[in-house]
Amino acid sequence: MTSGEPSAENLNVLTSTQVVVKEALSRLGYGKEMYDLLKEPLRFLTVRIPVHMDDGSVNVFTGYRAQHNDAIGPTKGGIRFHPDVTEDEVKALSIWMSIKCGIANLPYGGGKGGVICDPREMSFKEQEQIARGYVRAISQIVGPTKDIPAPDVMTNSQVMAWMMDEYSRIREFDSPGFITGKPIVLGGSQGRDTSTARGVAICIREAAKVQNIDLKGSRVVVQGFGNAGSYLAKFMHDSGAKVIGISDAYGALHDENGLDIDSLLERRDSFGTVTKLFKNTISNQELLELNCDILVPAAIENQITQQNADRIQAKIVVEAANGPTTPDATKILTDKGVLLVPDVLGNAGGVIVSYFEWVQNNQGFYWTEKEVMERLEEVMMHSFETVYHTSQARTIDMRLAAYMVGLRRMAEAIELRGWV
Numbered sequence: 001m002t003s004g005e006p007s008a009e010n011l012n013v014l015t016s017t018q019v020v021v022k023e024a025l026s027r028l029g030y031g032k033e034m035y036d037l038l039k040e041p042l043r044f045l046t047v048r049i050p051v052h053m054d055d056g057s058v059n060v061f062t063g064y065r066a067q068h069n070d071a072i073g074p075t076k077g078g079i080r081f082h083p084d085v086t087e088d089e090v091k092a093l094s095i096w097m098s099i100k101c102g103i104a105n106l107p108y109g110g111g112k113g114g115v116i117c118d119p120r121e122m123s124f125k126e127q128e129q130i131a132r133g134y135v136r137a138i139s140q141i142v143g144p145t146k147d148i149p150a151p152d153v154m155t156n157s158q159v160m161a162w163m164m165d166e167y168s169r170i171r172e173f174d175s176p177g178f179i180t181g182k183p184i185v186l187g188g189s190q191g192r193d194t195s196t197a198r199g200v201a202i203c204i205r206e207a208a209k210v211q212n213i214d215l216k217g218s219r220v221v222v223q224g225f226g227n228a229g230s231y232l233a234k235f236m237h238d239s240g241a242k243v244i245g246i247s248d249a250y251g252a253l254h255d256e257n258g259l260d261i262d263s264l265l266e267r268r269d270s271f272g273t274v275t276k277l278f279k280n281t282i283s284n285q286e287l288l289e290l291n292c293d294i295l296v297p298a299a300i301e302n303q304i305t306q307q308n309a310d311r312i313q314a315k316i317v318v319e320a321a322n323g324p325t326t327p328d329a330t331k332i333l334t335d336k337g338v339l340l341v342p343d344v345l346g347n348a349g350g351v352i353v354s355y356f357e358w359v360q361n362n363q364g365f366y367w368t369e370k371e372v373m374e375r376l377e378e379v380m381m382h383s384f385e386t387v388y389h390t391s392q393a394r395t396i397d398m399r400l401a402a403y404m405v406g407l408r409r410m411a412e413a414i415e416l417r418g419w420v
């Protein structure tokens with residue numbers, strides 16, 4: 001796989017994504033026109049959201065919505081509330097959503113949204129105004145058959161509830177299918193809150209099989225203790241693995257005998273913060289380099305780079321976060337024999353169950369948690385097998401294989417529609 005200059009590592013998530021998209025399309029036999037269409041979102045909207053703060057001042061926040069491509073169907077993807085949101089990040093995230101939906105064979109293209117803000121420093125009332133203001137600003141281009149948002153970093157089912165309510169008021173009819181990740185009582189799906197972590201756990205199980213690692217007693221490290229990371233730590237703990245390290249934005253906890261995950265889950269706050277309660281912490285960098293069998297980055301981008309990839313000791317890395325490993329680091333890990341399950345496959349469980357939620361909303365017929373889990377298992381297993389076999393058959397890393405599998409169907413649909 002081609003990558004940026006080794007001496008000047010490409011940490012821009014959009015440009016580094018474009019490198020892999022180009023390579024994948026070229027290996028699929030597509031030319032420059034297809035790449036030109038897919039290297040950026042089809043549509044990108046910037047919005048301004050005025051919010052009356054509790055102290056009486058007015059703050060104007062900036063938000064984005066990217067729709068990567070709708071040749072397959074409506075676009076789909078989460079909304080992030082974070083101070084570091086950028087245009088390029090939202091664009092890259094929308095491309096990754098297209099690839100995820102392609103791998104899992106969902107009838108969607110990718111979308112993504114973000115608002116530059118820090119909900120940790122805002123009241124509930126202020127967050128609600130951002131959520132409602134964002135929906136008013138993007139309402140023209142979204143909808144159950146156009147573009148369907150969902151939760152992402154620092155947005156949760158409550159934020160989805162406000163957004164669904166605002167959209168339903170604007171349209172003057174009840175629209176549960178406008179957004180996924182809702183509370184169950186408002187049309188959410190059973191199992192949606194744990195779906196990303198369940199998907200990651202299925203990938204870990206399958207990766208362990210091909211790497212001949214017994215999960216029972218294996219040593220697991222999870223970076224990030226929010227929606228994705230905390231449930232994953234719990235599932236690994238419950239399956240007999242030893243979770244020896246976890247972290248959040250403020251530091252990391254390490255215990256060679258295994259951490260008490262149930263107690264940490266009880267004590268974490270709604271933003272996935274728990275380490276502040278402890279004195280004996282290590283840094284996130286030290287956490288990533290711990291001696292372990294399985295490493296799961298479940299926090300933010302650019303955590304495993306060419307600076308530290310050589311020091312990663314895990315035999316399996318499953319990306320629960322989006323974009324935690326740079327292309328250069330992907331190459332270093334793959335060359336070392338580490339099985340790297342990329343984000344577009346590893347964390348696809350979230351969008352798969354979001355799709356199930358949308359289907360249930362459209363039908364007005366709701367499934368049991370058991371039905372949701374069985375269907376998730378089937379789709380994840382098939383996705384893992386397809387990507388793994390592509391990587392083996394073509395002797396390429398799992399990320400490039402995933403991009404090839406994920407983009408194939410979209411490129412085909414674009415051709416059939418006569419766009420390229």
Ligand code: NAD
Nearest residue numbers: 153154196224225226227228248249272299321322347350
């Ligand atoms: P979250 O906001 O619930 O939790 C994020 C966690 O990461 C928190 O524990 C936070 O403290 C930690 N964190 C933040 N900045 C950090 C830093 N600089 N260093 C170390 N830790 C840091 O978010 P989430 O929903 O769990 O999402 C985490 C990742 O998983 C993101 O990349 C997201 O895009 C991806 N993802 C989430 C879902 C989902 O359904 N939640 C689905 C697909 C992908």
